[in-house]
Amino acid sequence: MRKLESLASFHSGLQLSRMQNQEDDKGFSYKVIKISDFGDFGTLNLENTEHITFSKPISEDNMTQEGDVLVRLKAPLSAVYITKDYAGRVFSSVMAVVKTDPNRLLPQYLTHYFNSPIPQGYFQECSTNGTMMSFLRLADLKELEMYLPSIEQQKQIVQLIRESDKKIALLQEKIKTEISLRNGRFKQLAIQGVQK
Numbered sequence: 001m002r003k004l005e006s007l008a009s010f011h012s013g014l015q016l017s018r019m020q021n022q023e024d025d026k027g028f029s030y031k032v033i034k035i036s037d038f039g040d041f042g043t044l045n046l047e048n049t050e051h052i053t054f055s056k057p058i059s060e061d062n063m064t065q066e067g068d069v070l071v072r073l074k075a076p077l078s079a080v081y082i083t084k085d086y087a088g089r090v091f092s093s094v095m096a097v098v099k100t101d102p103n104r105l106l107p108q109y110l111t112h113y114f115n116s117p118i119p120q121g122y123f124q125e126c127s128t129n130g131t132m133m134s135f136l137r138l139a140d141l142k143e144l145e146m147y148l149p150s151i152e153q154q155k156q157i158v159q160l161i162r163e164s165d166k167k168i169a170l171l172q173e174k175i176k177t178e179i180s181l182r183n184g185r186f187k188q189l190a191i192q193g194v195q196k
Contacts, residue, residue: 005142079114109154
């Protein structure tokens, strides 16, 4: 087991409300990742991307970069691997970016590790209100002890999770389709019953 702080560097997000320019037509506009953008299985839902205007430019340290792991520090805790589609966005103080040395710890593996049941007990212990995790401090995130398989094993685990996520997504789509068909059949049969 290794402490995460020995394997990665950390950077918390910005207090967006303090930095936001009240005159939206003047300043520097950036795409923003909101806490509500976190989806299932380590994904971001960026269909309704919000733009915020700041009075001064934001440094690259305060924007997501490809290869980062973006962690939601407010319950429910989850993490997202930043692909090029998610890069270049500002994130708030209820999130943190974790940067790894990919020769020791693959960011994709770390993302899956965060989203697994393994660290959840630790996160609950570190929560700010004790019984239900409401907010995880960056200092507590750094203290997380984690299993560190070899890079080859990490790659295998990431591939296995990727394949599993694809199967789960297909099953969820089938469930949605079946629910829609069921509801359509029910409506059709109910209307026929009334017309008789």
